[in-house]
Amino acid sequence: MSDPRLFRLRATFIEQGRLALLSHLEVAHTLERTVRRAGLPYAVSQGFSPHMKIAFGAALPVGVGSTCEIFDLQLTEYVALDAALQALQKASAADLMVQDCRYIEPRAAAASVAFPFSTYRVECADPVEEVQVPASVTVVRKKKPKELLVADYLAEPFAVDGCGATFTLEAKPTGSLRPDVLCGCCEFGSPVVSITRIAQHA
Amino acid sequence: MAAFESLWEELAPLVAKAERPSRYINGEWGCVYKPEADFRLCMVYPDTYELGQANQALRILVNRVNACEGMAAERGFLPAADMCDALREAGLPLCSIESCAPLRAFDAVGITLPHELAATNILEALDLAGIPLHSADRGEDDPFVIGGGPCAFNPEPYAPFFDAFNVGEGEEMLPEGLGLIRALRRQGAARPEVLRALAALPGWYVPSLYEVLDEDAAQQAGSWLSPLAEGVPPVVVKQVYGGFADSPAWEPCIVPYAEVVHDRLNVEVLRGCARGCRFCQAGMMYRPVRERSADNIVESVMEGLAATGYDEVSLTSLSSTDHSQIAEILARLNERLAGTGVRISLPSQRLDAFGVDMAGLVAGQKKGGLTFAPEAGTQRLRDAINKNVTEEDLFGAIDAAFAAGWRRCKLYFMIGLPTETDEDVKGIASLVSRAYDRARKAVPPDQKGSVQISASVALFVPKAQTPFQWDGQISPAEAARRVSLLRRSVKYKAVTVNWHEPKTSLIEAVMSRCGREGAKLVEEAWRRGARFDAWTEHFDEQAWADAAQAVGIDLEAAAQRSLPSSYVMPWSHISCGASSEWLAAERARAAEGRLTDDCTFGPCSSCGICFDLPVRNQLAAPRGKGGAR
Numbered sequence: 001m002s003d004p005r006l007f008r009l010r011a012t013f014i015e016q017g018r019l020a021l022l023s024h025l026e027v028a029h030t031l032e033r034t035v036r037r038a039g040l041p042y043a044v045s046q047g048f049s050p051h052m053k054i055a056f057g058a059a060l061p062v063g064v065g066s067t068c069e070i071f072d073l074q075l076t077e078y079v080a081l082d083a084a085l086q087a088l089q090k091a092s093a094a095d096l097m098v099q100d101c102r103y104i105e106p107r108a109a110a111a112s113v114a115f116p117f118s119t120y121r122v123e124c125a126d127p128v129e130e131v132q133v134p135a136s137v138t139v140v141r142k143k144k145p146k147e148l149l150v151a152d153y154l155a156e157p158f159a160v161d162g163c164g165a166t167f168t169l170e171a172k173p174t175g176s177l178r179p180d181v182l183c184g185c186c187e188f189g190s191p192v193v194s195i196t197r198i199a200q201h202a
Numbered sequence: 203m204a205a206f207e208s209l210w211e212e213l214a215p216l217v218a219k220a221e222r223p224s225r226y227i228n229g230e231w232g233c234v235y236k237p238e239a240d241f242r243l244c245m246v247y248p249d250t251y252e253l254g255q256a257n258q259a260l261r262i263l264v265n266r267v268n269a270c271e272g273m274a275a276e277r278g279f280l281p282a283a284d285m286c287d288a289l290r291e292a293g294l295p296l297c298s299i300e301s302c303a304p305l306r307a308f309d310a311v312g313i314t315l316p317h318e319l320a321a322t323n324i325l326e327a328l329d330l331a332g333i334p335l336h337s338a339d340r341g342e343d344d345p346f347v348i349g350g351g352p353c354a355f356n357p358e359p360y361a362p363f364f365d366a367f368n369v370g371e372g373e374e375m376l377p378e379g380l381g382l383i384r385a386l387r388r389q390g391a392a393r394p395e396v397l398r399a400l401a402a403l404p405g406w407y408v409p410s411l412y413e414v415l416d417e418d419a420a421q422q423a424g425s426w427l428s429p430l431a432e433g434v435p436p437v438v439v440k441q442v443y444g445g446f447a448d449s450p451a452w453e454p455c456i457v458p459y460a461e462v463v464h465d466r467l468n469v470e471v472l473r474g475c476a477r478g479c480r481f482c483q484a485g486m487m488y489r490p491v492r493e494r495s496a497d498n499i500v501e502s503v504m505e506g507l508a509a510t511g512y513d514e515v516s517l518t519s520l521s522s523t524d525h526s527q528i529a530e531i532l533a534r535l536n537e538r539l540a541g542t543g544v545r546i547s548l549p550s551q552r553l554d555a556f557g558v559d560m561a562g563l564v565a566g567q568k569k570g571g572l573t574f575a576p577e578a579g580t581q582r583l584r585d586a587i588n589k590n591v592t593e594e595d596l597f598g599a600i601d602a603a604f605a606a607g608w609r610r611c612k613l614y615f616m617i618g619l620p621t622e623t624d625e626d627v628k629g630i631a632s633l634v635s636r637a638y639d640r641a642r643k644a645v646p647p648d649q650k651g652s653v654q655i656s657a658s659v660a661l662f663v664p665k666a667q668t669p670f671q672w673d674g675q676i677s678p679a680e681a682a683r684r685v686s687l688l689r690r691s692v693k694y695k696a697v698t699v700n701w702h703e704p705k706t707s708l709i710e711a712v713m714s715r716c717g718r719e720g721a722k723l724v725e726e727a728w729r730r731g732a733r734f735d736a737w738t739e740h741f742d743e744q745a746w747a748d749a750a751q752a753v754g755i756d757l758e759a760a761a762q763r764s765l766p767s768s769y770v771m772p773w774s775h776i777s778c779g780a781s782s783e784w785l786a787a788e789r790a791r792a793a794e795g796r797l798t799d800d801c802t803f804g805p806c807s808s809c810g811i812c813f814d815l816p817v818r819n820q821l822a823a824p825r826g827k828g829g830a831r
């Protein structure tokens with residue numbers, strides 16, 4: 001992770017429209033192809049099956065969109081930021097568009113752990129007055145039902161405004177509560193139209 | 203005609219709930235949209251997205267049609283079973299990928315017929331699309347349904363469902379025919395008039411314009427079909443794309459989001475194979491051999507990788523290591539791709555030391571398994587099928603592979619080939635056992651335990667347009683007996699024999715060899731629930747058995763009967779270029795165990811393709827020592 005001869009580029013991108021239906025793995029493959037199409041001087045690992053040195057942020061559930069996804073890419077040469085951004089944008093699909101990029105320290109935390117808090121926006125069909133949040137949610141892990149206490153994960157409560165609400169979840173080292181699963185157990189008084197991750201923070 | 207408009211809003215809730223939604227969303231990298239077009243084709247692969255997306259024919263034909271001014275081509279796939287049911291329940295039709303428009307709203311629907319087990323899927327797709335299943339029931343507002351691909355070489359069991367077939371390579375033939383449909387429709391021509399005009403184009407077969415004779419009359423007349431109108435040809439000759447060798451090997455492609463089969467850059471380095479294996483339909487269908495040049499291939503690979511971002515390129519063809527410049531191509535690509543992490547792959551290995559050298563050039567440090575296809579266990583049977591491979595070739599390949607670092611090798615065989623005896627079956631056991639001995643000898647003493655040799659055995663399926671088209675398949679019981687004889691004859695526990703219970707092989711043989719009566723069988727099987735027949739978990743043996751009984755076809759007899767070479771087959775009005783006399787002569791040579799030369803190395807064996815069509819073998823350099831055999 002911290003080869004000092006490499007340059008570490010952190011890019012943010014959106015995931016919207018039909019492409020919110022992609023799985024984490026499908027997004028990962030697509031981004032690797034985007035980087036190759038962009039012609040950036042990406043670093044390649046050594047060993048039996050060499051692969052691009054790229055790392056992805058926390059997985060987004062299928063069906064949840066985002067305005068703030070992250071990947072980290074290691075480059076063998078310095079590329080000016082605006083040139084890198086332009087190349088990436090030219091190689092990106094509109095609904096999976098890279099928004100910006102910057103260099104980060106070789107030792108900076110990986111994208112997957114650097115931002116344990118995610119803020120989501122849930123949009124409903126009609127104006128929302130209040131959200132009824134259950135105390136616990138039952139999920140299936142390794143084929144066994146498991147009860148998660150919402151309070152353990154909900155870092156900031158649902159803030160209602162207009163046709164929706166905003167809330168923040170914390171990812172724990174032991175696991176996380178999926179935003180779509182949580183919303184599925186909440187009562188908004190109106191059908192949920194979309195869920196979007198709008199910020200990731202430390 | 204149904205309105206050409208996107209039904210995405212209606213489909214979206216179904217897609218969100220489907221298993222693998224990425225099968226149904228469009229917007230993949232490389233999609234082409236032509237909203238301004240006034241004539242539209244939807245090219246359909248009759249199976250799911252992940253099986254069809256990488257299909258070469260689909261990709262080429264969509265590109266060719268999109269290259270025509272005013273014409274647009276989109277893709278369509280059969281949804282997976284869960285989505286087929288969801289669409290029906292919601293009352294929604296099958297839609298194209300790009301515009302998400304109903305197939306019914308297209309001017310033409312092309313369906314590729316990739317193998318014998320896709321027939322019920324074609325009916326499933328037409329039914330979901332709301333297009334009448336039978337050509338005879340289609341009206342002026344319905345699309346023209348056009349078939350093509352390997353099974354168009356015996357189109358009879360599909361005939362009633364299609365308005366027309368393309369026989370041979372569609373690069374030029376399809377745009378030409380679509381252009382004709384478009385022009386005639388503009389002039390207000392009615393459907394029958396358009397079909398008659400199509401029948402006059404080379405390579406276009408319009409089944410409704412023929413009368414089907416009964417067996418006796420057919421044998422008398424020398425054909426099962428007799429043209430019903432003037433200008434309808436008694437024999438439809440396959441078309442060959444003459445510009446193949448000189449056209450760019452970079453064929454723009456779509457980069458899917460979903461994981462699909464062959465998900466990599468596929469570059470077609472040559473077309474055709476003249477080795478002349480007597481069971482092989484592809485070898486007959488794609489003759490003559492046409493190679494693209496090393497310069498063309500290397501530049502195309504670089505261009506394709508830059509445009510797609512793939513991390514793997516496959517040099518595809520029926521026999522890529524036979525390319526006269528293959529060593530040069532691989533060396534140049536290795537140099538250009540060094541340090542990029544991009545892998546090169548070859549779809550199959552030629553069975554000799556040279557094949558292993560070539561595999562070594564692309565394997566890098568990672569040496570997984572190698573696969574070879576000797577097909578038969580004894581020299582006698584290999585000669586009978588014209589698989590021009592000796593034990594020296596096989597053992598040379600094994601020595602080279604295991605010395606070079608490979609530890610796993612899989613050998614493919616067929617059981618039930620014409621003239622096969624128990625000696626030949628035991629020969630397979632002997633061959634793999636000796637291959638195992640050779641492999642162990644070729645590796646360092648401490649690694650002998652890691653040597654793995656396995657044999658994969660498939661049941662012979664007689665294919666239309668091959669020298670073995672007249673030969674019957676052995677019965678399932680006989681196949682089981684021979685496989686158990688084989689298993690008993692293998693002397694090492696470490697050598698595994700894989701045999702997949704071939705319930706579908708019977709249907710494959712029937713579909714490959716039957717005439718127009720087969721269409722009734724297909725329709726009845728589909729009505730009884732058969733679909734996705736190529737998927738083990740979906741194949742419904744009972745539906746086919748019941749259907750056969752209902753329509754009065756004896757499946758076993760249809761698959762198993764052997765006929766004299768003078769017998770006129772139900773596809774005799776379709777010519778793959780190799781003449782029926784030559785096929786019969788090849789069958790006779792098989793019985794005598796006589797080999798026939800590969801005409802890209804040796805003399806012409808007069809199969810006839812180059813006599814009837816303005817094409818010849820076209821090699822980038824002479825094939826000979828050095829690079830090739």
Ligand code: SF4
Nearest residue numbers: 801806807809810812
């Ligand atoms: S006609 Fe002769 S040269 Fe041409 S493909 Fe047939 S065997 Fe080969």
